[in-house]
Amino acid sequence: SSGINAEYGKQWYQRRVRGNTMHFRSRMTEAGFTLSGTEHPIVPVMLYDAALASSIADELLKKGIYVIGFSFPVVPKGLARIRVQMSGGHTIEQIDRCVDAFIEVGKQKGVI
Numbered sequence: 787s788s789g790i791n792a793e794y795g796k797q798w799y800q801r802r803v804r805g806n807t808m809h810f811r812s813r814m815t816e817a818g819f820t821l822s823g824t825e826h827p828i829v830p831v832m833l834y835d836a837a838l839a840s841s842i843a844d845e846l847l848k849k850g851i852y853v854i855g856f857s858f859p860v861v862p863k864g865l866a867r868i869r870v871q872m873s874g875g876h877t878i879e880q881i882d883r884c885v886d887a888f889i890e891v892g893k894q895k896g897v898i
Contacts (some may be wrong), residue, residue, distance in 0.1 A: 799874040802874035810881050814885055817898055819892065828869060829872060833855075836857030840855045842895055849887045
């Protein structure tokens with residue numbers, strides 16, 4: 787019985803991660819951000835400029851959104867990005883707060 791419950795929990799969590807990832811990707815794309823990849827829960831928000839990626843990540847952190855900017859030499863020159871990690875533990879409200887913060891900072895920085 788505990789094996790069945792564990793399997794059900796695992797399937798529930800995987801569906802939740804997928805749903806959260808799709809929600810985040812959909813809202814970010816609608817807002818005008820360029821995202822790399824398709825369905826993976828690690829979502830690269832492409833900014834292409836290292837200073838810009840770092841600056842936006844810093845501003846998001848001030849708003850309580852923990853994301854990481856990546857630039858050369860971690861990724862090729864000109865492909866700087868912010869990596870966002872989706873989880874089944876996130877609520878839709880938390881994801882929306884994250885996207886809203888990206889939109890606010892993205893507009894301030896001229897990205898969208």
